[in-house]
Amino acid sequence: MKDQVIFRRAGMGDLPVLVGMLADDELGRKRENFTDPLPDSYTAAFEEIEQDGNNELVVAERDGRICGMIQLTFTPCLTYQGGWRCTVEGVRTASSERGKGLGTQMFEWAIARAKERGCHVIQLTTDNQRPDARRFYEKLGFKASHVGMKLHF
Amino acid sequence: MKDQVIFRRAGMGDLPVLVGMLADDELGRKRENFTDPLPDSYTAAFEEIEQDGNNELVVAERDGRICGMIQLTFTPCLTYQGGWRCTVEGVRTASSERGKGLGTQMFEWAIARAKERGCHVIQLTTDNQRPDARRFYEKLGFKASHVGMKLHF
Numbered sequence: 001m002k003d004q005v006i007f008r009r010a011g012m013g014d015l016p017v018l019v020g021m022l023a024d025d026e027l028g029r030k031r032e033n034f035t036d037p038l039p040d041s042y043t044a045a046f047e048e049i050e051q052d053g054n055n056e057l058v059v060a061e062r063d064g065r066i067c068g069m070i071q072l073t074f075t076p077c078l079t080y081q082g083g084w085r086c087t088v089e090g091v092r093t094a095s096s097e098r099g100k101g102l103g104t105q106m107f108e109w110a111i112a113r114a115k116e117r118g119c120h121v122i123q124l125t126t127d128n129q130r131p132d133a134r135r136f137y138e139k140l141g142f143k144a145s146h147v148g149m150k151l152h153f
Numbered sequence: 154m155k156d157q158v159i160f161r162r163a164g165m166g167d168l169p170v171l172v173g174m175l176a177d178d179e180l181g182r183k184r185e186n187f188t189d190p191l192p193d194s195y196t197a198a199f200e201e202i203e204q205d206g207n208n209e210l211v212v213a214e215r216d217g218r219i220c221g222m223i224q225l226t227f228t229p230c231l232t233y234q235g236g237w238r239c240t241v242e243g244v245r246t247a248s249s250e251r252g253k254g255l256g257t258q259m260f261e262w263a264i265a266r267a268k269e270r271g272c273h274v275i276q277l278t279t280d281n282q283r284p285d286a287r288r289f290y291e292k293l294g295f296k297a298s299h300v301g302m303k304l305h306f
Contacts, residue, residue, distance in 0.1 A: 019231065045229045046235070055229065077224060078172065078175060078195060078224070082195040082198030111304065115306055120305060128297075142303060151264065151295045
């Protein structure tokens, strides 16, 4: 159906579009290296994600074009009586899609997928430099209950 | 050597001690179910962690007794040019150990392990209800750059 968003696992052929999306972002611009051909490090990471049964890199597609991406990591933990966690990383939507409700659709999909995988929680960290993102997640029911701490090497 | 802390992968036989440690905590008390025998869900989670090459559940031992625990999850991601992340969950020290520098030793070990695994960042979220923990992580070099958002089902 036209305008309908479908979700599917990312394939290696999607990689240039995905890296382009990561680079087309205020913070991503400084971190990524969107060249043709792509640096091998992206291909290697893609292969590692694909081989890991507890990682899923998923794209949102509208009219045959990728318009969003999200990575889910499923982690078995002893806490919460041996509960599984779903951690979300690398969420991006195409700049042309903003304000069209795609982010909400992506998270509705991700929440359903986390439940399907038996997780008791879905979690993410959002940069203090993205106040709009925090409000977006709060509308979806996320609680800002934690401080997200990072140590870069 | 006496009083020296060693780090090793947790074994199934450690599970009662580990769950006891998780339950001996202000927040853990409400979440865990420390019974004998342990609920099967802990055993199942332990097996899942052990089988996952990107998860390591590690114990700290002093004089042959477990005094701390930490779980590391290594995640391949496209962001940061296909960089690996190390996410820390379920950090606990035995109540008898507090104030003896064990937490610092555990994190020095974890940071070294994350580097050894090729990660560019080590990350965790700490509950807003644990202000001392935040200061502890800041002393280790972590930056409170993110908001940690959780949605429990």
